[in-house]
Amino acid sequence: MxxxxxxxxxxxxxxxxxxxxxxxxxxxxxxxxxxxxxxxxxxxxxxxxxxxxxxxxxxxxxxxxxxxxxxxxxxxxxxxxxxxxxxxxxxxxxxxxxxxxxxxxxxxxxxxxxxxxxxxxxxxxxxxxxxxxxxxxxxxxxxxxxxxxxxxxxxxADWTLATQNLQSVDRNEAHELLTAIIGxxxxxxxxxxxxxxxxxxxxxxxxxxxxxxxxxxxxxxxxxxxxxxxxxxxxxxxxxxxxxxxxxxxxxxxxxxxxxxxxxASMPSFADEPAPPVRLPVMDVRRSWPPGATGQELTRWCVDKSWLLISLAQSCQKVCSGNRKLAPGQDFDPILVVFELSFLLFVFVQNSVCMSYWNDFVTLFCNAPALLGAPGDFEEHPAYATDAAHVQPRPSLVASFLRSLCAQFNLLPEDFFSSPESRIEGMQEQLTSNLAKCRTNVARALAASAAAEQENNTIEYEKLLSAWRALSNTMRSRFGIELERELDEEVEVRQASAIAQGRGNHVGLDEDIELEKGEDAPVVVEL
Incomplete structure (x- = not known):
């Protein structure tokens, strides 16, 4: 003491x-x-x-x-x-x-x-x-x-920031989320x-x-x-x-x-009362397109995870509010609470499946250019865009995710990615690759916003840029991981080359090479 x-x-x-x-x-x-x-x-x-x-x-x-x-x-x-x-x-x-x-x-x-x-x-x-x-x-x-x-x-402050969405959401809604997820x-x-x-x-x-x-x-x-x-x-x-x-x-x-x-053998744990199963909203980053999508639409949403992210957010809303509509500006709070809970269950409770779920969360947010208002790799020309393929940009949601991720990293020990006892094989490489793609999407979104002269969204994009810089600084100062070493163009060239060689870093494509064949295979339609 x-x-x-x-x-x-x-x-x-x-x-x-x-x-x-x-x-x-x-x-x-x-x-x-x-x-x-x-x-x-x-x-x-x-x-x-x-x-x-x-x-x-x-x-x-x-x-x-x-x-x-x-x-x-x-x-x-x-x-x-x-x-x-x-x-x-x-x-x-x-x-x-x-x-x-x-x-x-x-x-x-x-x-x-x-x-x-x-x-x-x-x-x-x-x-x-x-x-x-x-x-x-x-x-x-x-x-x-x-x-x-x-x-x-x-x-x-470290704990408060890492759980800022859990702490700020309506207390009854937080109880409903935790009851549904943990019991x-x-x-x-x-x-x-x-x-x-x-x-x-x-x-x-x-x-x-x-x-x-x-x-x-x-x-x-x-x-x-x-x-x-x-x-x-x-x-x-x-x-x-x-x-x-x-x-x-x-x-x-x-x-x-x-x-x-x-x-x-005899040990005093879990003998009579097993922990209830952790129930998490369904999320499969390898199947990220809308039902019934075909052709170019399927190809686009296979690479751009924005549609799946919005769908997951709506599922999380239903868990904590049922049929009630959340107040404007709070409709995406539940998905960020689930993101925080998956991290806490992974790091402090050491549930390995929650680690995979948390990693999928990072994948979704980092590969959602449409949600940022950034042009995607397979996005339709505006002249051919349809309502079904439209996602309303929400840069504030991605900024909140980046702030939460930064706060989570501040809870990790500084040797988390380097110590043999805590290092998880392949995790740092996949994380930095996802964040590199996120950096590219943020840069594209800022450029698109400036070109469109969207004055109403200037503050949102400034907050987005600030959140990215804070995350980048934390990764460099805490873990010695540099996210700004490559230019955006270098990142895109490297990722395009990897995709062409069948080992793509567009999340899901490396696995989809084997899993998405036959009728599930994406199709590129030439106009």
Missing amino acids: SESKTLQSKITSEQARRLFERNAFLIINDLPRGSQITIDGLEAYITDTEFQGFKLLPAGWHLVAWTAASTSAAAAVGQEGLRCAFFRYFDTAQVVVRRYDAASDRLVHPEASPPGRASRSSRSKDGPKLPEGTVASLDHLRSLDHKLAPYPLHKL RDDESGDYWTDALASVEPMELDAMMPQSSAHGRALSRQERGDKAQAAEIELDKILARGRQVRQFGKQQEDNKRASILRNGE
């Missing part, structure tokens, strides 16, 4: 008193000594017998992630990395108490029912059955002060998950309460069958060349963990 004293020494006693009265507390009981725990991924702690939670949490959404220390050598395998987590909104001056339940490896409500009964997680919109009570006075909290780790307030604990109201949670495509009825058949806890044998089926599916994905890899060393660890979970 020496860091706590260091941080407290930097503020006056009056400031400390106000923070103590205004900010929230998370009291954690029974977490084993030697466990790893972090809040918002800003500071990681190894707990001792004195640890009892966190203090001075600002109001808002927070993510608590942990790996409980094992009690036996057999269970120690697979314990690297933070693999369990929950999201929760903390109100001003709220005191939340959780206890560690070894049977389920979860932080549960103090009055939670024993594990093994009906599953406590559902997609229901009803409030928690066990509301938080006033369980601690300020005097009691002060008596626990030396046992509580301080929230790293000096890094709060909510019926008793505590926490949105909890783990690294081995399966990922399923979301249907629009995902917000509805689950039936009793889906709500019950799976048996150990059923869990084993599901784990085996998941491994078979993963092998199929890898066989198709998809870049799906675990974060850091978790790939081998999770293979061992799946064996342990099938009963060959």
Whole structure:
């Protein structure tokens, strides 16, 4: 707790008193000594017998992630990395108490029912059955002060920026999104998950309460069958060349963990209550054209992902608002919240499928020239343009994406792309290639806007340029990755050459060479 004293020494006693009265507390009981725990991924702690939670949490959404220390050598395998987590909104001056339940490896409500009964997680919109009570006075909290780790307030801006859309969206809409995507604990109201949670495509009825058949806890044998089926599916994905890899060393660890979970060894995780599947809106970057598209239209939207991006945004809107229309300017907030959640689940919960989903998000935004108002590679001449092929430019949406991406990179360690323990093969190359294409599209959009003398959009494009420059500076200063080294023309020539050689960098084309044959193959029509 020496860091706590260091941080407290930097503020006056009056400031400390106000923070103590205004900010929230998370009291954690029974977490084993030697466990790893972090809040918002800003500071990681190894707990001792004195640890009892966190203090001075600002109001808002927070993510608590942990790996409980094992009690036996057999269970120690697979314990690297933070693999369990929950999201929760903390109100001003709220005191939340959780206890560690070894049977389920979860932080549960103090009055939670024993594990093994009906599953406590559902997609229901009803409030928690066990509301938080006033369980601690300020005097009691002060008596626990030396046992509580301080929230790293000096890094709060990093978390706030990385979750700016989640924090700013209407709270009820955020609850609906999290309920549909992660599922909510019926008793505590926490949105909890783990690294081995399966990922399923979301249907629009995902917000509805689950039936009793889906709500019950799976048996150990059923869990084993599901784990085996998941491994078979993963092998199929890898066989198709998809870049799906675990974060850091978790790939081998999770293979061992799946064996342990099938009963060959004893470990205190996931035995009785599996995490509900993470449900994400359907997104396939390899099939990015409108239904029924043919000829030149199919070719255009195969390369330009704008249509798919708009379609995905509309799906995310329906998840959080149903049939209600969102206010103007807020209609694209839900898709940015989903983007933020996929990053947090990938980095801090270490869900590898969410990593692939986050990467697809980057692919969509970086390869959407029409959304920027930039001319695309296969765009129709204005004289032949049809309403069906039209996408309304929204440079502000891409600017918001670039700001979110920049904030996410600031949460990553500086050696993320270089350290052998955290580096994911091929990720940096694909990321920089996508960002190079984004840079080209931004430049084209700025040129098109200037040529058209669109004075009404000047501010939007200035914000777009500012967001790009901030991202470029972050990549250079934090990771040593230079995004401005090549001219736009050099990028286009290199990418065109790669496409001609059958190893294109237009996202999806490298995979589509094999996957888009026969009736699915794009067709270029000469006029």
